[in-house]
Amino acid sequence: MTWPLFGMDMPVVLDLFIRMNIIVILMTVMVMGLIYIERKVLARFQMRLGPTRTGPMGLLQSVADALKLVAKEDVRPTNADPWVFELAPYFVFVPIFIGFVVVPFASGLEVRVLDLGLFYLLAASSVNLVGWVMAGWGSDNRYAIIGGLRSVAQSISYELPLVLSLLAVAMVADSLNLTEIVAGQAGAPNILWQPMAFLIFFIAMIAELNRPPFDIPVGESEVVGGPFVEYSGIRWSMFFLAEYAALFIMALVGSAVFLGGWAWPFGEQLGLPWQIVLTTVKTSMMIFVVFWVRVTVPRMRIDQLMAFAWKLLLPLSFAQILVNGAVLVYELPSGLTHALLAGSGVAGVFIMMWVINRSVSRPRPRPVLIPRTDQTWEATR
Amino acid sequence: MDHLDQLFGTYAAVFAATIAGFILVVTALIASRLLAPFSVERNKGTSYECGMLPLRRAQTSIGMRYYLYAILFIIFDVEAVFIFPWALSYVEVGPMAYYEMLVFIGILAAGLAYAWKKGALKWQ
Amino acid sequence: MTSEDAAAAPLQSFDGTIWSAVDKALSGISAQPERGVQDVIVHIPRDEVIRGLRALKTNADMAFDYLRCLTCVDNEGDGMDVVYMLYSTTKGHNLTVKAHLDANDLHLDTATTVWRAANWYEREVMEMFGVRFRNHPDPRTLLMPEDLTDTFPLRKDHPLAEIEVLQGEGIAWATEESV
Amino acid sequence: MTSMAPEQEFETQDLMINMGPQHPATHGVFRMVLQVDGEVVRDVVSHIGYMHRGGEKLSETMDFRQGIGFMDRTEYLAQFNAELSYVMAVEKLMDIEVPERSQWIRMILCELNRLSSHFMFTGAFGTDVGVFGTGFTYAFRERENILDLFEEITGDRLMYAYFRPGGLAWEVTDNFVARVREVLNVSKQGIKDMDGLLTENEIFKARTQGIGVISAADAIDWGSTGPVLRASGVPLDLRRTEPYLKYAEVDFDVPVGKVGDVYDRWLVRIEEMRQSVRIIEQCLTKLQPGPILPERMPRMLRTPPGEVYLRTEAPRGEYGIYMVSKGGNRPHRLKIRSACFANLQALRDMTIGSYVADAVVILGSLDIVLCEVDR
């Protein structure tokens, strides 16, 4: 049996081997690059310089980090559950890694096109949760346990809005196949028709990635690093690798599903280099915004986090699916369909803003200022 | 290439990726084992407790808030799995399928509303 | 003005100060006034001090609802003084209350029943001076290690630690001798 | 577990969490043991004393000039305010009149110090609520700016030892006024940045509103001072109620909160920073050339016997020095009444019933300096 690769027919095994290697190398390089870029970008946001010492402009910082982590002692607490503790990195990393199978970089540039691509991706990436719980439970550390449980509660809560928002787009695109979804956006990206779904996706994606403002499982100032307090050296770096790989995958999927991937705005007939450039630009934009949000907003509290997911995002995403269903099932004229979809999305965004505003802005004036008068003290009594 | 081959061709990749992922982790761990120093010291194994000795074993029973969300999640996630195939095929089936799903989601929404009302979504 | 001058001055002579009002509020308690450098100081016998403090807090004219500070002074053989700095947030006046303790009987009732703020201050005085506050709700050590309860560092007879000379002069002297 | 009765097996146990002495959020070496049920705090026990260096005992062996350096070390974020209490206590005991120019300069430096200290609070508090270091770096940018000025004047960035009983150690630099104005202009932008970064932020509001509430009566009863007390609605500011230096001659407002929660404390501090800028600007216009030490200044600092409790308004609240002198050149007893010590007492009341994450935020909102608490 053969499979096409770069215009050649190749045995499946060889083809897979080559593609896997590409993915492994790509992932490693991307993660290292992302870590470097994140540090540089965050530094600029904070008016710092970021890494400058290792290599020109600190470019080799991630390499140095990786080398340090490999050559660092791997300590296991005496009280830890050995199996659970040691296996947790696998369960964190492998599910993220198999997500790369369906991630499309450009047309024809992916490991495999699965018909249930989107579904597969979501299913695979949620397994990684198990690893977090294992890490938390196995470490025999209070912070780790709290962090692990928090990550479960958070991830499962945001799994639903994430799934449903992607489903809403899948309804519009009428496919779960990522390549088809992208191809369908040659005219206009889905974000135009599903702005609220995009917003929900973006929020849920940040939450799934445990990044600020949803980083309560690893909240530095509360649980000191959460499930991986006790991890060190190479095992700890596996968590790190998984985190950035997941960020990369999610940003890629987001740009493919909502921003038109490589198809928009030039169409699919453009050459492969241009497609890659487009994908890169869109993914970078997503990642930049994630960094930007990280550097700006405070961490949320667990009850607010849960309430936000269950009381706001979930009902809104259900509503979006119902609206989509109603609009699409009656075969209306194309313009009207799109107008209704976009209108409902925009309305949803406004509802969201309104609810958020209403929930936090109790009437709270600025502090009372007591000016200097001769009887100030008595006057204020 | 027939259908089964197609399926094998695609999902073999998933299998291969799983193995590759494990190999990746194992390689890293072996590399670390070879490169990293290793010393046995009695106090190194104490778990981190902000500089104090651990008060007692950490693995106790924990507040059930977390589990309540887990239960809610299982319900809703199973429903979401049902919605997936529906979402891709209801247009062909027609409005009837939509109304059926409306009822389905309505029941779900009632469940959510019930949980909300009961205070299951409140943390305290 | 020093304490000798104050003792010589008649009681009601603190014109423009709050002493006369304090005297009224403390009726029935044998209080001795003293004109301090900044605030009026009232000496109350230690058996009556909590009663006096409560009277000062509840009296409508005084209303000392705010405990600025509570501390202790070791008078080297002459016993100790427990000092309360009071302030009234409504009236805006200050007062210092002192209770004298004999060196061989360092007991006093707790002021936590009057102001909760006294809690940690009393714990600090307890471990630093060895004054026992009766009925204190939480008489653990505060600043010192938990097992260090037999020595009272802020007493005058407690020696300062030897200055550590193992590095500087020690090494230097050694080289000089060897030369 | 096996020995438990069946009905007990389903009972959840409270988890004891140790926060500190070595925890990213405890602002120094402070330890609080939280008893949590899931995420809700049921009880808090605070342990202090890790930084206890016997500063009071040491000060009893130091003469009045040597003691100044130790005051810097008790309150390392508002050193000028700490020195001020000490030297003013000595001046009060010795009955020294401080020349005008020295008083104005002291005021400017103290207010600048308040500014830098509050910047530090805003930054550290930002980290406590979980902003990834942004507020912190902003705050440090502003603080470094102010510290540069201090370094030009006093020669040191942190431990100034600049105030002396009677006045100042030496004259300020020639371009002092211009430099202060320059620093103020930068700081105004800094205040705007800090304000814009967090005050309106919805997540920040959600995190801080309504938690750590302490009522005015409770705050007074616990002896809280400074912004913690003012946030509860008590307009108690020593600069206003018992003006020292030249505070009676400048216009400024005392910000007062309404609810007494963490958000109010934040707002009060932000507003205090603006007021500090206002005070400094007025001081600069009133600064006249003149001597910095009184004409008849004794060479040896000896006080007559007596005692004084001198309090000033430091950024964290009332910083008091209780100095007992039995004559001679050193205090017989020196008690430092630290603002954070009093504020920290109320932590338990504020925290019980809130979430673990809130405990961190509440602790941060008290703006504790552990060196000051433990002395």
Add this chain to the structure above:
Amino acid sequence: MKGILKSMSVTLSTFMRKPVTREYPETHKELPERDRAFPVLLWAEEDKEPFCTGCHACERACPVECMTVLMKDNPNHKSVGGDSSRRKIIDKFWIDYGRCMRCNICVEVCNFDAISMNNTWAGHETSVYDRADLVMDLPMLLAQSRSGELKPWVAP
């Protein structure tokens, strides 16, 4: 949502600004004239001897007792055929930089202007691996002044 957008605009505005950090070991901040690092002894260039006469004033005034002073008869004094006007001179001087709290009191009490706070970067970069290496002896204390790099600042 509006507030978050405002916050994000603030961070974006700082993204556009120049970084304020300095790459420390390569670029040093210019130190002000009054900068106080650690105390060093001054070298009288005309007499080829230190200003210090070993009068113990600084040693007595030091709050942390970090100094040790030993004086001797000046071998270079006029009475013994030299050209110096100092009868006594410093024999040995140790300052434990590990103890010093840089309070400037020794400089203030010195009657001979013989001691000064180092106001160069050399005074700040004194990290060593062993605390014993922080005890400076007389040649070390004089080195900074003899090299001529020190610009002593005397309080007006």
